[in-house]
Amino acid sequence: MxxxxxxxxxxxxxxxxxxxxxxxxxGSQEVATFDADGRVLARDVVSSLQVPAFDNSSMDGYAVRSADIAQVGDQLQVTQRIPAGHHGQALQPGQAARIFTGAPVPAGADAIVMQEQAEVVSDEVQPWVRFMVKPEAGQWIRQSGEDIRQGETALRRGQKLGPAELGLAASLGLAHLQVMPxxxxxxxxxxxxxxxxxxxxxxxxxxxxxxxxxxxxxxxxxxxxxxxxxxxxxxxxxxxxxxxxxxxxxxxxxxxxxxxxxxxxxxxxxxxxxxxxxxxxxxxxxxxxxxxxxxxxxxxxxxxxxxxxxxxxxxxxxxxxxxxxxxxxxxxxxQGVDQLTPPCLKLPAHFELPKADKRREFLRARRNAQGGLDLFPNQSSGVLTSVVWGDGVVDNPAGQTIARGDLVDFWPFSEWLA
Amino acid sequence: MxxxxxxxxxxxxxxxxxxxxxxxxxGSQEVATFDADGRVLARDVVSSLQVPAFDNSSMDGYAVRSADIAQVGDQLQVTQRIPAGHHGQALQPGQAARIFTGAPVPAGADAIVMQEQAEVVSDEVQPWVRFMVKPEAGQWIRQSGEDIRQGETALRRGQKLGPAELGLAASLGLAHLQVMPxxxxxxxxxxxxxxxxxxxxxxxxxxxxxxxxxxxxxxxxxxxxxxxxxxxxxxxxxxxxxxxxxxxxxxxxxxxxxxxxxxxxxxxxxxxxxxxxxxxxxxxxxxxxxxxxxxxxxxxxxxxxxxxxxxxxxxxxxxxxxxxxxxxxxxxxxQGVDQLTPPCLKLPAHFELPKADKRREFLRARRNAQGGLDLFPNQSSGVLTSVVWGDGVVDNPAGQTIARGDLVDFWPFSEWLA
Structure with a gap:
């Protein structure tokens, strides 16, 4: 026996x-992108478009040809107005366009001056505006494809989908995704x-x-x-x-x-x-x-x-x-996830472990306000309170004692559950 | 304008x-403990019992009176058998009880000898067993109340419930919990x-x-x-x-x-x-x-x-x-949660930020295998890929440049989403 x-x-x-x-x-299954949080991608997502699809303004302000503003104080006439979602006309030399965040930059323009750096100086339907800066070519313009280029793999098979991944998939026009069962x-x-x-x-x-x-x-x-x-x-x-x-x-x-x-x-x-x-x-x-x-x-x-x-x-x-x-x-x-090991932290022990176990030990601990680790006093395997109290575990090698201040390996529960 | x-x-x-x-x-609402993951407690949970409810064995082995084993090699007769969920008789001097993990320690016994350290030496219905260790009083016994004592506040109002908290509530016999709307x-x-x-x-x-x-x-x-x-x-x-x-x-x-x-x-x-x-x-x-x-x-x-x-x-x-x-x-x-700020990490930058912004900047970054932080190359606010690629953000004060190797504040996304 x-x-x-x-x-x-x-x-x-x-x-x-x-x-x-x-x-x-x-196998795999198709789910609405709205319902895909926490699921795992079954196929690579290749973008069929540029994100953003077109050069657009990242500020409310004026679209200009940067060469037209030779010095601070130069003025241009505002000949058009381009809200987000609308398309403007090509900008001729000497002209500016009133433009809003997200609106397409008109042909000919190569810079945006933010409205805080411009001043309307006339009261006409097509007013004149004075610029308090000399713009650099490209400023405050989000380039077409600067996030994702057409044909690029935006998300990979085996990637776990979270809120940001769903947003990215949506920005590619995907209302559905192929995910693992x-x-x-x-x-x-x-x-x-x-x-x-x-x-x-x-x-x-x-x-x-x-x-x-x-x-x-x-x-x-x-x-x-x-x-x-x-x-x-x-x-x-x-x-x-x-x-x-x-x-x-x-x-x-x-x-x-x-x-x-x-x-x-x-x-x-x-x-x-x-x-x-x-x-x-x-x-x-x-x-x-x-x-x-x-x-x-x-x-x-x-x-x-x-x-x-x-x-x-x-x-x-x-x-x-x-x-x-x-x-x-x-x-x-x-579920085909390739990334199985979450990041481990090195943190100072604000406790002592004078007697080590013969086995590799996972000690329930939590981070304190000083950036160190406190140990739950009762490490018995029956005491579930230790897991509730702790926000992770110290991964202590077999036979290893710990002195106050020693750097130890710490696995936060949040990373395992992410 | x-x-x-x-x-x-x-x-x-x-x-x-x-x-x-x-x-x-x-207000608050009652939900099944099974359905309470992610909810927030609306009331303190005070335990109406001891956890564990009774002294029990944390090993498969033999319950003994430690004083009966004066030296290694001493023998005792096994007079009863106590599986988990069953109650034994009081142990008399000179007797041992076969006992299994989780079973109540019988009255009179004060130690458990694990079965790997005991040897059955006779073939009777009540066999004799030889012990290869001299047990210490209390060994391999989980004390009644060592996890939670009766009347103790086991979980607090405002505490977010996760898997471990649900387990703890269940161990108190709670099939339902009062949670915040x-x-x-x-x-x-x-x-x-x-x-x-x-x-x-x-x-x-x-x-x-x-x-x-x-x-x-x-x-x-x-x-x-x-x-x-x-x-x-x-x-x-x-x-x-x-x-x-x-x-x-x-x-x-x-x-x-x-x-x-x-x-x-x-x-x-x-x-x-x-x-x-x-x-x-x-x-x-x-x-x-x-x-x-x-x-x-x-x-x-x-x-x-x-x-x-x-x-x-x-x-x-x-x-x-x-x-x-x-x-x-x-x-x-x-939802009444009191703990609003997750832990922040200090990690070395494996990148440079030679030009600082005038605003406090949250730079999308991720931890590399060397324990440092890599920076996503395009920090434009239109590039959602930076959030997908990164596993957190560097919290960089206004006007602060970063040199390679500098310790910076890093907020892992996992902690914010936990």
């Missing part, structure tokens, strides 16, 4: 091994001790029971990463129930995600269930929190292929951290 | 003036030159027309900040149409947001329209991109009070940046 201590697998090796199994999902994820939890909030009030909880918190943050995280989530709820700690749940889920999902039931204890029914339906590898990953992790696949009964299976540890913080470090890149790769 | 150059208002002063006008929205925002754009993507194909765009890109990113940004958005589309550059649109919008919205029509040019119909319905201040903010900005209010016809009005500049990058720097905090304050 004794289990030999297996050597720990380094986290980077676990991630590499995991990602080697993942292919981007086949959403990963379909079946989520379930195992454990007889788990009770759903709302089912039993706190003062009537049976002895030994706890509320299922993992399901709440895992579901929210999956949604944030663009997944369609089927929440299968809590599956009873019985082999037959687990096999039935997994079998059904595999047919209609790309990933089956569970928390709990992946440690070496004999009370887990998930492992034999997955093994009977496909294959499963149990890893002991050299990370804290989050050592036990299961990766495998479940063969589909009705269609070819298999669904990926990931079993996260049941401790809330272990579950949260293994999601960010392993499931997040898995889901992004399913 | 000449406009006197008004002095620029510092950005910090503009923000302060703006926020002084904003009160959190009245979503700000109702009416969005419209002005400008005869604006064409909606899809309405006219790129090769048939009338001369002087451009696609409306601001509407796409503003809508996505508003959604990201939890707003209910009514998209009123493009309002024609006519006074009567603008007045009508604003009047209707004010009755049913907390904020009316437009882009375009707030510069000093005479072609704008938004300003007189807002002035006729309420009040409007036109600011020239000392920031680049993004100088012109309008803040005011529109009195409601059918209900008491007024809707806030914000007019953003029409240039895409100016519009994007003024949204992040001014509208984002406004919307967060409407």
């Amino acid at each position: 004794s289990t030999a201590r297996s050597p720990l697998m380094p986290l980077d090796q676990a991630l590499q091994t995991l990602l080697a199994q993942i292919e981007p999902l086949p 959403r990963p379909r994820v079946a989520l379930f939890s195992t454990g007889d001790e788990l009770v759903m909030p709302g089912d039993v009030p706190p003062d009537q909880m049976p002895a030994g029971s706890i509320y299922n918190s993992n399901r709440f943050f895992l579901r929210a995280l999956l949604h944030r990463f663009g997944c369609e989530v089927s929440d299968l709820g809590i599956v009873a700690d019985r082999r037959d129930a687990t096999v039935a749940a997994l079998k059904t889920a595999a047919d209609h999902h790309d990933l089956i995600l569970t928390s709990g039931g992946v440690s070496v204890g004999e009370e887990d029914h998930v492992k034999p269930a997955v093994q009977s339906l496909g294959a499963l590898a149990l890893w002991q990953i050299g990370m804290k929190p989050g050592k036990p992790f299961a990766y495998g696949h479940i063969n589909r009964a009705t269609t070819p292929g298999a669904a990926h299976f990931v079993g996260l540890p049941g401790n809330p913080v272990s579950s949260y951290m293994t999601f960010l470090l392993l499931v997040r890149p898995l889901i992004l790769k399913l | 000449s406009t006197a150059r008004s002095p620029l208002m510092p950005l910090d002063q503009a923000l302060q003036t703006l926020l002084a006008q904003i009160e959190p929205l009245p 979503r700000p109702r925002v009416a969005l419209f754009s002005t400008g005869d030159e604006l064409v909606m993507p899809g309405d006219v194909p790129p090769d048939q765009m009338p001369a002087g027309s451009i696609y409306n890109s601001n509407r796409f990113f503003l809508r996505a940004l508003l959604h990201r900040f939890g707003c209910e958005v009514s998209d009123l589309g493009i309002v024609a550059d006519r006074r009567d149409a603008t007045v009508a649109a604003l009047k209707t919008a004010a009755d049913h919205h907390d904020l009316i947001l437009t882009s375009g029509g707030v510069s000093v040019g005479e072609e704008d119909h938004v300003k007189p329209a807002v002035q006729s319905l309420g009040a409007l201040a036109l600011w020239q903010i000392g920031m680049k991109p993004g100088k012109p900005f309008a803040y005011g209010h529109i009195n409601r016809a059918t209900t008491p009070g007024a809707a806030h009005f914000v007019g953003l500049p029409g240039n895409p990058v100016s519009s994007y940046m003024t949204f992040l720097l001014l509208v984002r905090p406004l919307i967060l304050k409407l």
